[in-house]
Amino acid sequence: MPLNQSIVLDNRPAAHASVDNFKLIQADTPPLQDGQVLVQHHYLSLDPYMRGRMNDSKSYAAPQPLGEVMIGGTAGVVVESRHPKFKVGDTVVGMGGWQLYSVVDGHAPGLLRRVDTTHVPLSHYLGAVGMPGVTAWYGLVKIIAPQAGETVTVSAASGAVGSAYGALAKARGCRVVGIAGGPDKCDYVVKRLGFDACIDYKQHGDYLSLSKALREACPNGIDGHFENVGGMVLDAVMLRTNAFARIAVCGMIAGYDGSPLHMTHPALILVNRLKIQGFIVSEHMEVWPEALQELGNLVGRGQLCPRESVVQGLAAAPEAFLGLLKGKNFGKQLVQLV
Amino acid sequence: MPLNQSIVLDNRPAAHASVDNFKLIQADTPPLQDGQVLVQHHYLSLDPYMRGRMNDSKSYAAPQPLGEVMIGGTAGVVVESRHPKFKVGDTVVGMGGWQLYSVVDGHAPGLLRRVDTTHVPLSHYLGAVGMPGVTAWYGLVKIIAPQAGETVTVSAASGAVGSAYGALAKARGCRVVGIAGGPDKCDYVVKRLGFDACIDYKQHGDYLSLSKALREACPNGIDGHFENVGGMVLDAVMLRTNAFARIAVCGMIAGYDGSPLHMTHPALILVNRLKIQGFIVSEHMEVWPEALQELGNLVGRGQLCPRESVVQGLAAAPEAFLGLLKGKNFGKQLVQLV
Numbered sequence: 095m096p097l098n099q100s101i102v103l104d105n106r107p108a109a110h111a112s113v114d115n116f117k118l119i120q121a122d123t124p125p126l127q128d129g130q131v132l133v134q135h136h137y138l139s140l141d142p143y144m145r146g147r148m149n150d151s152k153s154y155a156a157p158q159p160l161g162e163v164m165i166g167g168t169a170g171v172v173v174e175s176r177h178p179k180f181k182v183g184d185t186v187v188g189m190g191g192w193q194l195y196s197v198v199d200g201h202a203p204g205l206l207r208r209v210d211t212t213h214v215p216l217s218h219y220l221g222a223v224g225m226p227g228v229t230a231w232y233g234l235v236k237i238i239a240p241q242a243g244e245t246v247t248v249s250a251a252s253g254a255v256g257s258a259y260g261a262l263a264k265a266r267g268c269r270v271v272g273i274a275g276g277p278d279k280c281d282y283v284v285k286r287l288g289f290d291a292c293i294d295y296k297q298h299g300d301y302l303s304l305s306k307a308l309r310e311a312c313p314n315g316i317d318g319h320f321e322n323v324g325g326m327v328l329d330a331v332m333l334r335t336n337a338f339a340r341i342a343v344c345g346m347i348a349g350y351d352g353s354p355l356h357m358t359h360p361a362l363i364l365v366n367r368l369k370i371q372g373f374i375v376s377e378h379m380e381v382w383p384e385a386l387q388e389l390g391n392l393v394g395r396g397q398l399c400p401r402e403s404v405v406q407g408l409a410a411a412p413e414a415f416l417g418l419l420k421g422k423n424f425g426k427q428l429v430q431l432v
Numbered sequence: 433m434p435l436n437q438s439i440v441l442d443n444r445p446a447a448h449a450s451v452d453n454f455k456l457i458q459a460d461t462p463p464l465q466d467g468q469v470l471v472q473h474h475y476l477s478l479d480p481y482m483r484g485r486m487n488d489s490k491s492y493a494a495p496q497p498l499g500e501v502m503i504g505g506t507a508g509v510v511v512e513s514r515h516p517k518f519k520v521g522d523t524v525v526g527m528g529g530w531q532l533y534s535v536v537d538g539h540a541p542g543l544l545r546r547v548d549t550t551h552v553p554l555s556h557y558l559g560a561v562g563m564p565g566v567t568a569w570y571g572l573v574k575i576i577a578p579q580a581g582e583t584v585t586v587s588a589a590s591g592a593v594g595s596a597y598g599a600l601a602k603a604r605g606c607r608v609v610g611i612a613g614g615p616d617k618c619d620y621v622v623k624r625l626g627f628d629a630c631i632d633y634k635q636h637g638d639y640l641s642l643s644k645a646l647r648e649a650c651p652n653g654i655d656g657h658f659e660n661v662g663g664m665v666l667d668a669v670m671l672r673t674n675a676f677a678r679i680a681v682c683g684m685i686a687g688y689d690g691s692p693l694h695m696t697h698p699a700l701i702l703v704n705r706l707k708i709q710g711f712i713v714s715e716h717m718e719v720w721p722e723a724l725q726e727l728g729n730l731v732g733r734g735q736l737c738p739r740e741s742v743v744q745g746l747a748a749a750p751e752a753f754l755g756l757l758k759g760k761n762f763g764k765q766l767v768q769l770v
Contacts, residue, residue: 357695364710
């Protein structure tokens with residue numbers, strides 16, 4: 095059996111997460127039992143939700159147990175199979191975690207999914223045509239439910255979720271305005287992702303200044319917003335919402351890392367009759383087939399060209415993950431393992 | 433024609449509203465035109481939304497114009513009519529404003545509604561079987577949409593909206609927990625309104641302390657909440673919400689009066705997948721008939737015995753209104769004019 099390397103959570107962060115919270119270990123992969131599949135991971139996905147699981151506090155998911163392999167989405171190739179549905183060479187996505195190999199029960203529904211790489215590169219199944227893409231789809235289609243002609247916004251616009259959101263919203267005839275950090279990301283959001291405008295939040299010292307920029311970019315106000323970040327961006331957006339605007343909340347990245355985060359003007363919920371709804375895409379598996387179908391088509395037709403930020407080798411994962419929390423990535427953050 | 437007295441908005445509040453913002457004026461009521469009705473008001477309703485209209489800022493309704501009669505719901509009797517549908521002696525409710533008489537266009541749909549006082553006292557049409565009652569109904573039935581056995585909470589529980597909310601929630605098999613200010617109000621909420629428990633927020637110096645009390649009163653967590661107040665109460669409730677809890681926001685009374693008000697833990701929107709929705713009942717006229725029917729039945733059967741706080745005479749209205757903003761009223765705040 096091949097030698098496996100894994101990254102486990104060694105200890106929990108006090109306030110800020112650091113590379114010292116993680117530990118790289120190695121061990122033989124165990125022999126396969128009947129019905130099991132051995133997958134070699136080609137790509138590991140790094141996502142903000144992982145930060146929440148590092149804490150030992152109430153959250154929507156159980157905390158990551160200490161000493162166990164960090165959870166994470168993976169895309170790879172079957173290298174050994176004792177399950178009739180999977181054969182060596184199949185390209186698959188699953189939740190293999192931060193490691194080189196995983197042994198998966200082929201019978202368990204949803205654990206391992208075979209994917210077709212004819213028109214969609216394997217890595218995209220961890221981004222635009224995977225969990226982040228479906229996240230954008232659910233927030234836009236099921237919570238914001240925009241009409242053609244409405245203006246919708248998204249924070250972290252250059253990321254995996256934001257990219258997909260932009261393409262999905264344009265396909266529905268919306269004006270789409272992104273918020274991202276830095277001129278390079280903003281250029282990319284407008285020129286490559288096809289957003290109508292993008293605001294560089296780093297140019298704004300507070301939410302009032304950011305809100306003024308939003309007023310220029312959204313002359314008809316904001317009807318829907320997808321929140322990946324929280325804090326100043328959400329405060330600024332709320333000031334520009336139209337009556338009956340909908341806000342889908344899928345991330346509060348600032349809060350993840352321990353810094354306090356409040357909402358400055360909750361009275362706007364009443365004044366503008368807002369609907370603000372949090373969601374976690376893994377609780378809505380019923381929409382995945384429909385969402386993945388649309389996302390795959392958008393990628394196949396070139397209407398969604400998601401950018402990736404790829405680091406090499408498992409040992410680079412902790413540093414890349416911490417960078418992601420600070421917005422250092424540019425596009426979907428992946429670790430390439432093969 | 434009888435001599436009318438009115439209270440107009442004389443100037444706008446700087447931060448806190450005061451009696452000096454209002455002015456009492458008098459003038460003859462004008463002769464009726466064809467189709468018009470002269471109503472003598474017996475009761476004037478005082479409601480928190482009026483505070484928002486005193487400001488000259490963006491809100492869900494146009495600001496109250498200076499020099500014009502303060503808007504407000506009224507219940508009274510037709511004393512002269514040049515409209516075939518209304519005759520002298522009819523009991524009616526409308527939006528007559530802070531004055532003794534109003535001249536109403538009998539043709540305009542919804543401006544004036546004849547009510548039956550056989551089983552429901554006239555004043556209740558401004559409270560439990562009027563706008564506050566329908567407000568409770570909309571928030572509970574359309575936004576919270578509780579299942580039997582769920583726990584629902586409400587702030588300002590002893591008020592007009594809270595009273596109706598409690599009866600409506602009990603009728604749906606919920607555990608209902610109120611939050612109110614002072615032992616008298618809490619006693620009343622439990623013993624007379626039939627809530628399962630009531631927490632006196634004045635016993636708690638901060639939201640963490642209030643949240644502990646909520647944990648005891650809501651051992652299974654909170655599935656739905658109706659927010660009339662905002663601030664510390666909302667912060668405390670959010671900490672105790674179950675996954676997929678719904679929060680209907682109909683008032684932010686603390687914020688109305690100029691004091692800053694933030695939401696301490698908006699990340700809970702994501703962690704607990706909350707839906708928080710603001711609404712204004714006058715934008716949902718389609719539900720009024722169904723809601724008024726149920727509320728009238730509850731009052732008629734004695735399942736909803738709303739308390740009223742009545743001051744005498746138009747000149748007492750400003751002081752009573754300011755008291756309402758500070759929670760000094762106990763039950764629906766009315767001004768009796770006849």
